[in-house]
Amino acid sequence: MTVSGKRPRVLLVDDEANLLDGMRRQLRREFDVETAVGAAKGLFALRQPEPFEVIVSDFLMPGINGAEFLAAARKVAPDTTRMLLTGHTDLEDAAATVNRGQVFRMLLKPVDTETMSAALRDCVAQHRLVVAERELLEQTLNGSVKALTDVLALSSPDAFGRANRMARLAARILDALEEEVQDRWAAELAVMMSQLGVVSLPPAVAGKLAAGDELTGAEQAMVDALPDVSVQLVSAIPRLAPVAEAIRYSRKDFDGSGPPGDDVAGPAIPLGARLIRLVQDYDQLLTEGATPAAAAATLGSRQGPYDPALAAVLGTAAAASGEETVRAVALQDLRPGMVLAAPVTSRSHVRLVSAGQEVTVGLLTRLRNFAALEDGVAEPVIVTEGGVSAPARPAPAASG
Numbered sequence: 415m416t417v418s419g420k421r422p423r424v425l426l427v428d429d430e431a432n433l434l435d436g437m438r439r440q441l442r443r444e445f446d447v448e449t450a451v452g453a454a455k456g457l458f459a460l461r462q463p464e465p466f467e468v469i470v471s472d473f474l475m476p477g478i479n480g481a482e483f484l485a486a487a488r489k490v491a492p493d494t495t496r497m498l499l500t501g502h503t504d505l506e507d508a509a510a511t512v513n514r515g516q517v518f519r520m521l522l523k524p525v526d527t528e529t530m531s532a533a534l535r536d537c538v539a540q541h542r543l544v545v546a547e548r549e550l551l552e553q554t555l556n557g558s559v560k561a562l563t564d565v566l567a568l569s570s571p572d573a574f575g576r577a578n579r580m581a582r583l584a585a586r587i588l589d590a591l592e593e594e595v596q597d598r599w600a601a602e603l604a605v606m607m608s609q610l611g612v613v614s615l616p617p618a619v620a621g622k623l624a625a626g627d628e629l630t631g632a633e634q635a636m637v638d639a640l641p642d643v644s645v646q647l648v649s650a651i652p653r654l655a656p657v658a659e660a661i662r663y664s665r666k667d668f669d670g671s672g673p674p675g676d677d678v679a680g681p682a683i684p685l686g687a688r689l690i691r692l693v694q695d696y697d698q699l700l701t702e703g704a705t706p707a708a709a710a711a712t713l714g715s716r717q718g719p720y721d722p723a724l725a726a727v728l729g730t731a732a733a734a735s736g737e738e739t740v741r742a743v744a745l746q747d748l749r750p751g752m753v754l755a756a757p758v759t760s761r762s763h764v765r766l767v768s769a770g771q772e773v774t775v776g777l778l779t780r781l782r783n784f785a786a787l788e789d790g791v792a793e794p795v796i797v798t799e800g801g802v803s804a805p806a807r808p809a810p811a812a813s814g
Contacts, residue, residue: 421446422538423464427456427483428472428499440527445534452476453483460490468537473500481517488516493544495537499523558651559603564776566610571780572624573612575771578753580693581606586731587689587724595685597656604660604686605693611643624768626701641665660686667691669718681721688721692728695719706732742794745785750774756796760789773797 424445428434434449441447448466450456453475460466469487473480484496497519518540519533567574584605588595595601612620619633629637641664648658664687666672670679692713699709710729713720740755750773758767758781766784771777785791 422468422534422541423448423466424468424470424534425450425456425459425466425494426470427453427475427480429475430472437530441531441534444531453478453480453486456483457486457490460487460494465491466494467541468495468497468534470497470499470534473498484517493541493548495519495541495544497521497533497537499525555651555653559607562607562610562647562651564774566613567771567774567776568780570609570612570615570620571766571771571777572620572768573609575754575768576624576694576697577606577609578772579697579770580608580690582753583693583696583731584689587693587727590727590731591723597685600656600660601684601686601689603654604657604664604684605689607648607657608641608644608661608664608690608694610647611640614640614643624701626698638665656684657686660684660690663687664690664694667719668721671718683721688724692720692724696728696732740796740798742796745781745791745793745795748773748778748781748795748797750778752797754795755798758795759792760784760787761792762789763792764789766791 422445424441424447426434426437426447426449428449429452431449431451434451438447438449448459450459453471454477456469456471460469469484469491471480471483471487475483478486480498480500484498487494487496495518496516498517499521501523518537521529521533525533563574563577566577581602584602588598588601612623615623615636619629619636622629622633623637641661644661645658648654648661662674663678663683666674666678666683666687668680668683668688668691670677696709696713699712700706704712707729710732713728714725743752752773754767754769754771754773757765757769759765767777767781781791
């Protein structure tokens with residue numbers, strides 16, 4: 415049961431100190447046992463840096479019972495497997511206890527050492543299964559997201575630059591909100607991935623979109639369909655259903671008008687959708703030549719399309735983006751995480767990469783390939799200090 419010679423960490427919680435001492439002596443050869451007298455000390459112990467693999471709680475304790483304690487413990491340490499000891503034999507009470515605390519095992523007292531040890535081994539195995547599944551899902555999720563954004567960076571640098579500008583502004587808007595944002599990771603990731611559909615556009619149409627040029631009716635229809643393409647790409651990735659839903663509603667006005675044609679309106683529209691609607695239109699105004707202050711004021715004056723709470727902090731967030739320090743670096747000094755403050759061109763002034771893009775390994779490779787050509791890359795490259803906001807965390811995997 416050990417990993418790298420370490421015994422599994424187990425937390426025993428009961429209101430009887432003598433009972434806890436006895437259980438620790440019986441189990442200490444196989445498990446690294448820590449005890450806590452009462453639920454309050456048990457919750458405090460769970461906040462230690464090194465996690466426990468199993469929590470074992472007695473049911474009858476003063477204050478809050480074991481079921482209530484394990485329900486609270488699940489919020490503090492969701493990956494830790496939970497086991498309950500009880501003298502109750504009522505099946506209805508037992509079922510309620512298991513469901514409320516999402517208990518993996520429940521043993522009836524008294525429990526002999528052999529039974530207790532076997533149950534703990536099962537709990538440890540369950541814990542490791544949950545952790546391994548979560549790590550696999552996170553690696554799959556992060557790898558899938560990175561692959562898609564790298565493809566966007568290489569196939570449509572303009573769209574990738576726009577996505578990065580939008581993501582940075584969205585992060586500043588969320589920082590400026592007074593209330594804590596739930597599932598912020600999904601909102602930020604939706605903004606970043608909202609531009610994936612651009613890979614489906616013909617290069618000429620993508621170029622006109624990036625430059626803010628007027629589109630024909632057929633070209634506008636292609637652009638209007640971009641969120642649907644993005645949704646299709648994102649929906650194939652595990653755990654990204656909230657992100658796909660936000661992109662699907664990104665054309666929806668705050669007053670409920672616009673696609674999709676349903677009765678969803680106001681705060682019921684996913685936060686990520688409301689953010690995309692605002693920051694994408696803001697970026698479009700900048701592309702058309704508006705100043706940041708004018709763009710923010712223009713959007714703030716429009717009634718209907720935008721979430722008033724988000725529009726109210728747009729000006730402050732946009733002003734913060736103008737406070738970054740700009741500097742010039744040689745191509746060889748360009749590093750991942752820097753942000754391009756000006757377009758990168760060839761020596762004959764052909765634009766190679768648009769402003770606003772975060773420098774990635776893929777982008778560096780692209781620029782070095784251009785540098786090897788006869789026309790080369792014009793230096794220095796203008797970047798902003800401080801890089802970009804950290805990427806949003808993925809949704810946590812379900813715990814056992």
